[in-house]
Amino acid sequence: MFLKQISLINFKNHAEFEAQFSEKINCFVGNNGMGKTNLLDAIYYLSFCKSFFNAGDLQNIKHHQDFFVIKGNFEKFEEESEVYCGIKRNQKKVFKKNKKEYSRLSEHIGQFPLVMISPSDAELINGISEVRRKFLDGIIAQYNAPYLEKLIAYNQVLKQRNALLKMFHENHYFDAETLDIIDEQLCNAGRVILQTRLEFLKEFTPIFNKHYRFISNLHEEVSLHYENSLDERDFKTALMTSLARDRAVHHTTVGPHKDDLEFKINGYDLKKYASQGQQKSYLLALKLAQFELIKQHKNTKPLLLLDDVYDKLDEERFTKLLEMVSSEDFGQVFITDTHPERMHELLNQKKLAHKIFLVNRSA
Numbered sequence: 001m002f003l004k005q006i007s008l009i010n011f012k013n014h015a016e017f018e019a020q021f022s023e024k025i026n027c028f029v030g031n032n033g034m035g036k037t038n039l040l041d042a043i044y045y046l047s048f049c050k051s052f053f054n055a056g057d058l059q060n061i062k063h064h065q066d067f068f069v070i071k072g073n074f075e076k077f078e079e080e081s082e083v084y085c086g087i088k089r090n091q092k093k094v095f096k097k098n099k100k101e102y103s104r105l106s107e108h109i110g111q112f113p114l115v116m117i118s119p120s121d122a123e124l125i126n127g128i129s130e131v132r133r134k135f136l137d138g139i140i141a142q143y144n145a146p147y148l149e150k151l152i153a154y155n156q157v158l159k160q161r162n163a164l165l166k167m168f169h170e171n172h173y174f175d176a177e178t179l180d181i182i183d184e185q186l187c188n189a190g191r192v193i194l195q196t197r198l199e200f201l202k203e204f205t206p207i208f209n210k211h212y213r214f215i216s217n218l219h220e221e222v223s224l225h226y227e228n229s230l231d232e233r234d235f236k237t238a239l240m241t242s243l244a245r246d247r248a249v250h251h252t253t254v255g256p257h258k259d260d261l262e263f264k265i266n267g268y269d270l271k272k273y274a275s276q277g278q279q280k281s282y283l284l285a286l287k288l289a290q291f292e293l294i295k296q297h298k299n300t301k302p303l304l305l306l307d308d309v310y311d312k313l314d315e316e317r318f319t320k321l322l323e324m325v326s327s328e329d330f331g332q333v334f335i336t337d338t339h340p341e342r343m344h345e346l347l348n349q350k351k352l353a354h355k356i357f358l359v360n361r362s363a
């Protein structure tokens with residue numbers, strides 16, 4: 001699978017941008033602030049119907065404009081598809097494939113799988129637990145559509161439960177029956193989510209370990225551990241046990257929305273004890289494992305977006321990475337860099353099929 005071409009109007013700093021891409025390596029080169037990362041984000045939009053960076057669509061409209069359009073043509077299993085995303089102020093997002101609008105955006109997720117490697121991945125280590133849950137869920141959702149449905153359902157019921165707890169608190173009353181109905185729904189969705197995440201980790205962990213060993217050339221033991229807020233309890237039992245606390249704080253304190261992923265190196269907490277380089281290698285291994293797993297499940301190679309990887313790696317490791325992503329195991333790759341000559345030289349020297357796009361200030 002690959003993205004043949006893209007065209008943008010008013011997307012972030014790009015008034016207009018058009019490009020035909022190589023099936024293999026594509027480089028966006030240019031100075032700081034010219035919009036290289038923004039181009040990766042536009043590609044990300046075509047896969048995920050949203051920005052990698054901004055939660056709100058409107059932030060991505062070019063300043064002083066009132067709409068943006070992203071159009072891309074993918075080729076997958078020898079079939080071409082046009083994906084369209086249009087955002088206009090005060091209007092609903094329009095997202096179409098082959099001119100047909102989706103009734104639900106979740107139907108699109110996973111059709112054109114993509115993995116982004118970015119400096120903001122560090123948030124996985126330094127950020128709150130939600131970042132790590134999103135990482136897990138984001139991978140699974142790309143190949144398991146029913147999981148995404150369950151997750152959406154779970155979050156809706158969770159919202160209802162929290163609203164109910166708040167109402168009880170404000171109105172000084174309690175209705176066990178209504179809460180029981182909601183708890184039942186929450187448990188049904190929650191059990192599937194937990195089970196699927198655990199199964200996913202069983203599959204993911206050995207792949208992650210393999211990539212870590214490859215990148216680091218070192219012999220540290222790395223591990224991933226799922227921190228389950230239910231402990232050994234059944235979800236329903238855990239909800240019952242924590243009811244008094246939930247009523248006091250008027251939100252739900254146990255369940256998959258509270259779980260976390262623990263990163264360890266030689267048995268110690270990665271954030272506290274690992275060196276910068278070890279942390280970088282850990283993140284890269286997580287992302288490469290994500291790539292491999294999605295590839296296996298979808299039977300197609302996801303697009304790989306590498307933002308500022310130079311910033312993360314020394315020349316030797318970068319060359320190794322570039323050779324790796326140029327191999328048959330990987331498909332189409334997009335890389336950003338601030339040094340055109342460096343990229344050009346490296347790619348020519350290695351005789352790697354590629355296209356370089358100069359990103360200048362857009363009008």
Ligand SMILES: Nc1ncnc2c1ncn2[C@@H]1O[C@H](COP(=O)(O)OP(=O)(O)OP(=O)(O)O)[C@@H](O)[C@H]1O
Pocket residue numbers: 011012013014030031032033034035036037038039059060061062063308336338
């Ligand atoms: N909605 C928007 N409208 C106009 N410009 C925007 C908008 N959002 C972001 N920008 C501009 O985009 C530029 C940043 O683009 P981007 O992050 O893609 O740069 P870059 O080429 O990746 O730079 P670096 O090499 O520093 O990573 C900034 O100048 C920012 O002001």
Ligand SMILES: [Mg+2]
Pocket residue numbers: 036037038307308336
């Ligand atoms: Mg950038």
